[in-house]
Amino acid sequence: MACGEDKEQDPRIQGIAASIRVVPDFPKKGIMFQDITTLLLDPKAFKNTVDLFVERYSGKNISVVAGIEARGFIFGPPIALAIGAKFVPLRKPRKLPGIEARGFIFGPPIALAIGAKFVPLRKPRKLPGEVISEKYVLEYGTDCLEMHVGAIQPCDRALVVDDLVATGGTLRAAMNLLERAGAEVVECACVIELPELKGRERLNGKPLYVLMESR
Template sequence: MSDLLVVPDAERVAATVVAGFRDVVDFPQPGVVFKDITPLLADARAFATVVEALAALARASGASAVAGIEARGFMLAAPAAERAGLGFWPVRKAGKLPAPVLRREYALEYGTAALELSAGTVGAGERVLVVDDVLATGGTARAACELLEEAGAQVVALAVLLELAPLGGRPRLGDRPVVALHTQT
């Protein structure tokens, strides 16, 4: 599937992504370089460029919905879903949703966390494009995909703005297709 998912005008989109990120050293803890998308979000043209690229991927993948991983994935997935004419499913950090929820714990590069999805959100067999800002170690993305699959969805692909290839996230996602608007090697 990922071979079939091509980002339209990929070079321009990748340049937009690169220009829209800034590094924040030692955040959220010493030794971590946080990839901040605030500059991209603040630039209406850049934001529209990546949202349209994600919407195009959603349409091309045959997704019936777009899921966004809290928090920055929300900012990207919700407008992409709307632009593609699809529903949006929020995959939340633990404790943010009223019960009942499905829950998946996972390891981060700097600790542990959990994601939740409202039970009953996903219909069996629905096809979902999962969206997040950065693919680093793959822990968050894998947990989100597993959570959606547990709920009955088929993950058609994971789409991210930036993949940090040296951190090895892609292999941790198994055979799930991954589309990065830009890959940092």
């Protein structure tokens, strides 16, 4: 499911789209980078983004929201939303604002609002204790996601949340990881889709819900 269901007519969508900065030729030439950090500086747009997802998933018996990476982003976004403040992400030097961190921006507030647990999916060697891993192929190599053993129960119904879907490789790896642990993946949810990269075709037929396509 892409940008249907009359979402284009929702003024909240227009405000969200207007708050996202497009940076040409970043991180390399030819890429139009969809920078959601400017959305986080607009408390109204940030709240509307979370509200739209909450409206979709409330009452659907989702027990797990799985987001991808970055611990400091777990508590900051829900607190900022609750007090009507902007959220400013602080990143380490030379750390690109990639998919591994941004899934933590939207996942925790959605999980709190619908009464689900939040399960972090992280890059290798970031989680203490016993983990389960899922490798996946990138354009020029491989990567891996990890999750704590025991975080998922066989009866869990899971929602995978990220900011953007491009080729779909990371979302597919997240789905595989959750399903191997015994969860039923109900849907994947992203703010932005890059339709020209056909990422939804890699999701094994699982529904993909996005708020908008890239500009």
